[in-house]
Amino acid sequence: MDQQPTIGILHPGSMGAAVAACAKQNAASVLWCKDGRSTASTERAAQFGLTPVTALGELLDRSEIVISLCPPAAAEDLAHDVAAHDFTGVYVEANAIAPERTQRIAALLAAATVVDAGVVGSPPARGKSPVLYLSGPANATTRIEALFAGTDVQTKTLGAKVGKASALKLAYASFQKTSRVLVALAVGMAREHGVDQELIDVASRRTDSYLSEPEYIAKTAARAWRWGPELEEAADTLAAAGLPPEMLRATASTLARWNDAKDDSELTLTDALKQLAQP
Template sequence: MILTILHPGEMGVSVAAAAISSGHKVLWVSEGRSETTKKRASFHKLEDIKTLSNIRESDMVFSICPPQSAVKVAKAVAETGFEGLYMDANAGSPEKKHLIHKLLESNNIDFVDGGIIGPPANSEGSTRLYVSGERCDEIKAVFTDGFLSVLSLGDEVGKAASLKIAYGAWTKGASALILTVRAMAKNAGVEEDLLHEWGLSQPDAEAMTLISATLNSPKAWRFVSEMNEISETFALNGVPNVFWDAAAEVYERLKDFKNVPNEKVNIDLVLEKLIEPNEDI
């Protein structure tokens, strides 16, 4: 089996590694990608086909990119003449997955909806790829080895997206919430008092703020669009959604931490970013 990964970021390359471990050839497109991505792909032995026009030899294409780029990537693939199986494993809404499905279907490309839960698949049991769509079992069959678990949710496109949305709404939403709580307390002059009370009644809360700051702030630029997708999905399901609009604002304020190493993210700097007025929002 020949697969193309668009694109081998930290998550994408871990999916590629699981496919290679399962005995498949994995391609990638270096055109327009950063030197960091090129080094990552080379280290994991992905084969560079240079430009997207060369993907027609692939049996499958996996799109793993920020959700705001998902439609653009799908359109670009459709324009190449590729006619294999396409999986969108981005954190997009079910509505966006249906849009991409229709776009690809009109170009003779079959579609599988994917949703990845967990960190990059670099350890046993860490990461699950949920898939839905008529050919989702073919995606599951790809991964016979490696650290990525694949679970089928049936033939209906949108199921994998809905599960990913629900999961991300809690994990990333909760991180945004607790950071803003601590930021408000800091600005009101009661941060130390809050930490003391948390130590008595919510012993995990302070640690959660530290984890949220160090792990999520460098990825906040990607989470903005994901929060918007979550808000849209909640609204369409008749559930209150404005909380995730606020979470999008939280991550928008943290976007300057993009690519900062986790160990260099300081909780005080994160809180200051949340406190300062943001006239663009």
């Protein structure tokens, strides 16, 4: 394995540029393609010391490892562009996309070795140290681990199956990002009625993440028959305040799948999840 491979980054957004800067510590150089990119991208690339090239083909011809970090909607189109150039190196698909899309991209890039990746955490700057989860062929994931060794990007390999890293990324994002929106709705509702500070005081008494308490899912299922209607009332209150009620109505609809578990104190986590998966 080359000790200092040449890396290509697609593209230097806020996350991509910071990740590329970390990779640069163990690379001969990090290339980026300036064709069609914004002034902000150019400034970020310069700030992190990335080397510009004029065309995608040049980047692919010179790079042994390419890291794709772009908006999720663009991930497959970008992979198609790369496939058209018959790239044969390691392609790190690090976008927040569904496992099925990652697997389609792996099939599309048949000439390359595809590593599935997911970044959990903030861009590696100002003391932040995200984790880059990896899954794919062992020889390729080992190269990516070496690329980020000793940098602010931590790596953790989940196995050889492409799609596992993407699944972990989206599972975490589904909780973390939805929770942030729920905070906005809850504070907005409380502020409309002049009790937002009291709401914050109540919440400050509990700081643990519900995501770390999966055993509570069975208790949630047993109480769903009461919680669903309560959230419908909350949705009505949001609507009256001019705030969007759809998220709470969707949550109430999800809880309805557990109506048959009413007050079932013997329900297990496995049974609760099985019921949740049934319409």
